[in-house]
Amino acid sequence: MAQVTYPVKVRDDRDDQAVRSAAESPPLGGGGALPLRRRSGAEPVFRALSTGAGMTVLAIIVAIALFLVVQAVPALRADRANFFTERVWYPNDPTAPRFGIAALAVGTLLTSTVALLMAVPVALGIALCLSHYAPRRLAGALAFVVDLLAAVPSIVFGLWGRDYLVGPVRDLSAWLHAHLGSLPIFGSGGPYGKSVLLGSIVLAIMVLPIVTALSREVFVQTPATSREAALALGATRWEMVRTAVLPYARPGVLAAIMLGLGRALGETIALALVLGNTFTISADLIGNGGNSIAANIANQFGEANATGRSALIASGLVLFAITLAVNVTARIVVYRRREFVGSAG
Amino acid sequence: MTTVTGTVVPRRDLRPRRLPSWSPALVAALAATVAVLAVRLGGLLGGGWALTTVVAVALFLTGLGTASRLVEGARSARDRVATALVYSAFTLALLPLVSVAATLVARGVSRLDGTFFSHSMRNITAFDSAGGAYHAIVGTVEQVGIAVMITVPLGVAAAVYVVEYGRGGLARAIQFVVDVMTGVPSIVAGLFVLAFWVLVVTPVINDGRPGYSGFAAALALSVLMLPTVTRSTEEMLRLVPATLREGAYALGIAKWKTVARVVLPAARGGIVTGVMLAIARAAGETAPVLLVAGGNPAINFNPFRDSQASLSLFIYDQAGLASKYGPPRAWTAALTLVALVLALTVAAKLLSRRTRLPR
Numbered sequence: 001m002a003q004v005t006y007p008v009k010v011r012d013d014r015d016d017q018a019v020r021s022a023a024e025s026p027p028l029g030g031g032g033a034l035p036l037r038r039r040s041g042a043e044p045v046f047r048a049l050s051t052g053a054g055m056t057v058l059a060i061i062v063a064i065a066l067f068l069v070v071q072a073v074p075a076l077r078a079d080r081a082n083f084f085t086e087r088v089w090y091p092n093d094p095t096a097p098r099f100g101i102a103a104l105a106v107g108t109l110l111t112s113t114v115a116l117l118m119a120v121p122v123a124l125g126i127a128l129c130l131s132h133y134a135p136r137r138l139a140g141a142l143a144f145v146v147d148l149l150a151a152v153p154s155i156v157f158g159l160w161g162r163d164y165l166v167g168p169v170r171d172l173s174a175w176l177h178a179h180l181g182s183l184p185i186f187g188s189g190g191p192y193g194k195s196v197l198l199g200s201i202v203l204a205i206m207v208l209p210i211v212t213a214l215s216r217e218v219f220v221q222t223p224a225t226s227r228e229a230a231l232a233l234g235a236t237r238w239e240m241v242r243t244a245v246l247p248y249a250r251p252g253v254l255a256a257i258m259l260g261l262g263r264a265l266g267e268t269i270a271l272a273l274v275l276g277n278t279f280t281i282s283a284d285l286i287g288n289g290g291n292s293i294a295a296n297i298a299n300q301f302g303e304a305n306a307t308g309r310s311a312l313i314a315s316g317l318v319l320f321a322i323t324l325a326v327n328v329t330a331r332i333v334v335y336r337r338r339e340f341v342g343s344a345g
Numbered sequence: 346m347t348t349v350t351g352t353v354v355p356r357r358d359l360r361p362r363r364l365p366s367w368s369p370a371l372v373a374a375l376a377a378t379v380a381v382l383a384v385r386l387g388g389l390l391g392g393g394w395a396l397t398t399v400v401a402v403a404l405f406l407t408g409l410g411t412a413s414r415l416v417e418g419a420r421s422a423r424d425r426v427a428t429a430l431v432y433s434a435f436t437l438a439l440l441p442l443v444s445v446a447a448t449l450v451a452r453g454v455s456r457l458d459g460t461f462f463s464h465s466m467r468n469i470t471a472f473d474s475a476g477g478a479y480h481a482i483v484g485t486v487e488q489v490g491i492a493v494m495i496t497v498p499l500g501v502a503a504a505v506y507v508v509e510y511g512r513g514g515l516a517r518a519i520q521f522v523v524d525v526m527t528g529v530p531s532i533v534a535g536l537f538v539l540a541f542w543v544l545v546v547t548p549v550i551n552d553g554r555p556g557y558s559g560f561a562a563a564l565a566l567s568v569l570m571l572p573t574v575t576r577s578t579e580e581m582l583r584l585v586p587a588t589l590r591e592g593a594y595a596l597g598i599a600k601w602k603t604v605a606r607v608v609l610p611a612a613r614g615g616i617v618t619g620v621m622l623a624i625a626r627a628a629g630e631t632a633p634v635l636l637v638a639g640g641n642p643a644i645n646f647n648p649f650r651d652s653q654a655s656l657s658l659f660i661y662d663q664a665g666l667a668s669k670y671g672p673p674r675a676w677t678a679a680l681t682l683v684a685l686v687l688a689l690t691v692a693a694k695l696l697s698r699r700t701r702l703p704r
Contacts, residue, residue, distance in 0.1 A: 046601035053502030125434025153629025236424035266530020327528035
């Protein structure tokens, strides 16, 4: 139990002035019973400190945007190519730096999308398992196991993907090409190694716990009356889930997927280890290749000169804008839903 | 008087026909046998173990579905298949977890020796067998420590504002921004500190040179930890019963003192849990440290001067070495890092279980 300090102690404190003045003032009723501001000199200080801390949070998000823009401008000025359509990344060229976000942005979206396509069905299955299928006592332990996946640092997933998972994925790629090679996404004939598929699988594993935890939270909140009504009408468990749980949870699940997308878009170091670091735009998933904005920053930072650093900051600004948009949208969905649930309950 | 003779015929049609409870196990055994025979031994579809498993699961699902449809009807069949799918999704998620754990232990123990925890990488090249992560552990501990010293007061104060003082638009805006900030990618936090502290502020102090340092890494980690700490503190403060606050007000105690002496102590357990989870996340972060700490093969105890390493950065560096000594060092460091993070996570969960507030 948390220790609770009961306020009786206040008599020993220095400013028992407060207690005395409260006793002397006439009996108050209603809102007037709240502590008066003049009683203690510390009150405005404390209020100002906490307000300041709150404002700091606002200031940080503004400062992130501001400083990224300021530091990105020199490189964008020096760029000889169109930043939004150019694919190559040669910002370190002292005379004619050419670089653009096109290949990186497409690579980021491709890797994240494929990762979500793999992660979301599994995550929803696990979330249902934890909320409506597993025995109540077991569910807590199982949820903890999924949380363990979230606790593994991304560098460890990257190392695991590069040194271990690359073998199985190479076999999988060869098999996919042999049997489904007519599809453009499995078109590459090899060699297979660091690919979009490998990156997406690693990313899917990393996104899985987030989507699971958030959707489980919504599934659990399904009103018991809806669930019991479905069961009372003779629904099987799956019919209950399909008719009562899933419709209720849809906006929340959507928000969970978007928050997972936000996480996937920004993932850096694991992808820096398992993507091929190329600058082509291609739908092929299994051949050597793949890149993302964040992975490119980690890969290129070591060799970057002043313009190179500035160019990487410019790409980071794009990433910041994309993730901010995704997160804001997801949060608005969550907030709207919370208000709806609040008014219904 | 007549006596009723004859046997009572049970109305079987009133009870739905059910498959016996052992039938899923039987179907599973059959599916596994068929899959092994056809794929593994018969060589259908190439015949790897992974493929055998996939075929076995597919056979199990169709077999169970068909059996249930024949005996119990279509609705029950769908229910059984859905249940099987939900449980297999969970099993699927266990695979990477088990695989990561097994690989970590198998690859990580080779360099788990005294040298690893007592030596740095100074004067050790990619082709030397010795060397350790002492400098990196020092870096991680100092950077995370400073980040905690920054974020805990700031995060708790911000949460106090949102829950206790804030009213209307500003408080709601801060709450929203904190939520959105949890989604800021770690690399962006690193770039922000690079663009703000390393390239703009430190050159002024440092006669023009950008100052890569452990403190810069701590700042970047703070940007990542602040929303987590604020968010969890907010939630804990909301759980403190209003009666505690009202009791304090009734005794005429100032609001600030109520918050500091009644509300915060009551929420302390939950706040500590949130901070520990934030630490666990921050300790594993590589990207921001890579951008602003600079990396250093030698031991540097001073986080404010000169570049510093960290455990995660050490893993990244050693993993990139094309030698037979680099990757084993990376794996041992990964094992160390995971052990550290897991210890923090488990401790935080246990603590949160012990200090649940009455609602």
